[in-house]
Amino acid sequence: MAGVSAVYDREGEHIGWKVSVRKKGFPPQFKTFRTKADALAWAAVVESEMVRGVWRDRSESESTTLKECLARYATDVLPERKDGGRHGASFLLQWQGRPIASRYMSSIRGQDVALAIKDMEAEKKSPNTIRLHLALLSHLFTVARKEWGMENLSNPVELVRKPRLPQGRDRRLIGDEETRLLNACSKMNPEIAAVVRIAIETAMRQGEIMGMTWAMVNLPARTVMLPDTKNGTRRIVPLSTAAVEVLTKLPSRLDGKVWNYTQDGLKAMYRKAVARANIDNLTFHDLRHEATSRLFEKGFNPMEVSAITGHKTLQMLKRYTHLKAEDLAKRMG
Incomplete structure (x- = not known):
């Protein structure tokens, strides 16, 4: 009563x-x-x-603010991520600075999240960046409901419309861009040229390439074993003859790493090389797109390509697959 x-x-x-x-x-x-x-x-x-x-007991969610939950998330959840929470930390700090952070968890509704989305759009954040912010907030509500005694919570992120992503990039190497890029890289540092050639030959991600050690490389078998990829699964990448040639010519290192450069160092050098080659709008990730498309042009089927590139679904793979119309025309006869 x-x-x-x-x-x-x-x-x-x-x-x-x-x-x-x-x-x-x-x-x-x-x-x-x-x-x-x-x-x-x-x-x-x-x-x-x-x-x-x-x-369901509401006392915890009715007495705890989103800001307090964000602080707990930073301590309990972010450090468990593969990158140690480096990327998520910036999103978390931005959520802590928004008006919604002062609200009690039980009072946050879809319209509150929708207002935050409008604020982010006004700040000129890209649709993908906004989606990453929302993904963190959504996961926080899931953790709060399952692990922090807030079983009564519903997830307000599930109730809002997400910004539409633009069509995926389909940038490929054009004309003599590959030659110009490799020449520019070689003049700056032969190792940068080697990294670019490995990217084009293997379709590996930048982080996967720069994280390589010689213990992962099996030159006789022509493979690189990636123990922990972006998707959280082990993957064995086959090496083309050209890729084997590149790796064979590299000097050995006492620390077992394949490259002298760090990932941040590579990013800076790659941008300079693209500029020196007078190439517009070519990101390092575009090289993965180029390599994936070439695999299809060589006749590999979607399942074979996904095994090489590590794409989880064929829909994801489709974004990277833009075959050259002239090559397809030749196969049509």
Whole structure:
């Protein structure tokens, strides 16, 4: 049975109503409202849920703000990610600075998330960046519901429309761009040229290439074993004759790494090489796109290509597959 009592401040002024719900088999529930009607309405809902066996304790979600949950997420969840939470940390800090962060978890609705999306669009964030922000928030609500005692929560991110992603890039090497790029790389540092050639020959991601050690490379078998890829699975990448030639010519290192450059160092050098080669709008990831397309042009089927590139679904693979029309015309006869 619900009990309602008036609440007064230190000066004796009436400021609200405290309601309590006590039912056998359930922990006592207390909450304060400004009006008696709101207090009784809340109590009626709680009692009804208890009777129907669908009640979930709201005390944790009604007393914890999103900002507090974000801080706990930073401590408990982000460090477990493969990158140590490096990328997620920036998204988390931005969520902490938004008005929604001051809201209690139980009060956050889809429209609150939708307003945050509009703010991010006004800040000129790209659709993909906004989606990454939303992915972190969505995962936080999932963790809070499953692990932090907030079983009553619904996920407000699931209720909003996500920004539409632009069509995937289909940039490929044109004309003599490959020769110009490799020449520019060679003049700066032969190792940069070697990295670019490996990217074009293997379709490996930049992080996968730069994380290579000689222990992963089996030149007699012409393979590179990637123990921990972006998708969280082990993958063995076959090496073409050209890729084997590149790796064979590299000097050995005492620390077992294949490359002297770090990933950040490579990024800077690659940008300079593209500029020196007078090539417009060619990212390092475009080389993976080029390599994947070449695999199809060599006659590999989708399943074979996915085994080489590590794409999880054929739909994901389709984004990277833009075959040259002139090559297809030759095969048509």
